[in-house]
Amino acid sequence: MDKIPVFFNIEQLNFQPKYEWVLGKKIKHPETTRRAQSIYRALKKEPEAFDIITTPEIPLLALRQTHNSQLITLYSTAQNIPEGETFHPCVFPQRKTAQPDPNNINHAGFFCFDSGTPLNNNTWTAATWSAASAYHAAKQVGRGKSRVAYALSRPPGHHANKESFGGYCYFNNAAIAARELRKKGRVAIVDIDFHHGNGTQDIFYENDQVLTISIHGNPKRHFPFFAGFPEEVGSGKGKGFNMNIILPDGSGLKPYLKTLKTIVLPAVQHFEPDYLIIAAGFDTYIHDPIGSFELSTQDYEKIGQVLASIKLPTTVIQEGGYFTRDLGDNVVSFLKGLKGLLS
Ligand code: Q9C
Ligand code: ZN
Secondary structure, X not given: OOOEEEEEOXXXXXXXXXXXXXXXXXEEOOOOHHHHHHHHHHHHOOOOOEEXXXXXXXXXXXXXXOOOHHHHHHHHHHXXXXXXXXXXXXXXXXXXXXXXXXXXXXXXXXXXXOXXXXXXXXXXXXXXXXXXXXXXHHHHHHXXXXXXXXXXXXXXXXXXXXXXXXOOEOOOHHHHHHHHHHOOOOEEEEEOOOXXXXXXXXXXXXXXXXXXXXXXXXXXXXXXOOOOOOOOOOOHHHOOOEEEEEOOOOOOHHHHHHHHHHHHHHHHXXXXXXXXXXXXXXXXXXXXXXXXXXXXXXXXXXXXXXHHOOOOOEEXXXXXXXXXXXXXXXXXXXXXXXXXXXX
């Protein structure tokens, strides 16, 4: 049996955010390089199941098809931040009168929607390679070289918008993958991170060729707070092509599988896409310090099996998941559930 190709580049480890502030407390930043290392190690332990490929570069054009040039300029401005220093966006202007200058790092808050997503001289490098992993995983699937591929994307992407960053995300890796696959057909994105994929939703909100579905914790209580409600269904041509599903805190496998089988699968099948992208966060894990669902390591294999039953060429993009010790095992479990796609 074939192996699942895994895309990762060591450059993604360059960026190490140190802190964020939650309820006035300075805490260790959850989006650590150890997350990627946990996943890498777990995949490496099973060489008969996974083929780890060093991600090559991403063309700048692929970033620019999803993000505007000001955001890209801001990240290159951040490359001038002195080594060891970090810029935490802290001034978020009233947008009507602001005259943003992406060459001025003090203006970063214009391009940002939360204070937990810092910039330093390595942000650009890591975020670009993270996007590259998603892009090349999608390309592998688009070329028909594999029916499933996994991008070990880190930093994550699904909160990042066309022109703004936040929620630990800089480039929207899943959206970049979707744009690549759109060259070959229609795409459904299913986001199983604990948080609503607000960036992905926004990017495709008026698009009827990309179906976006997100299953997440209640935004009344959880990040990103201002989006992720069921009444957000898309607009213009895209009306009816966005779906938000809220599950209660404490949800385990039973409601999760029921949601997949009775809502998500029928919606994807009705859309008849050519490709499936899974924005896969594991902050739905029972021990996750941020999410409040209660999925177990074994549960991810079952979730993978249900998503594999759609039988579409599938690109999996890594999103959140902050209980580092078990993160790698959770990813492996999920990908094992998808192995049926290879045969
Ligand atoms: N420290 C992703 O999972 N802040 N982003 C939560 C708790 C934002 C999570 C505060 C969470 C963003 C990709
Ligand atoms: Zn998340």
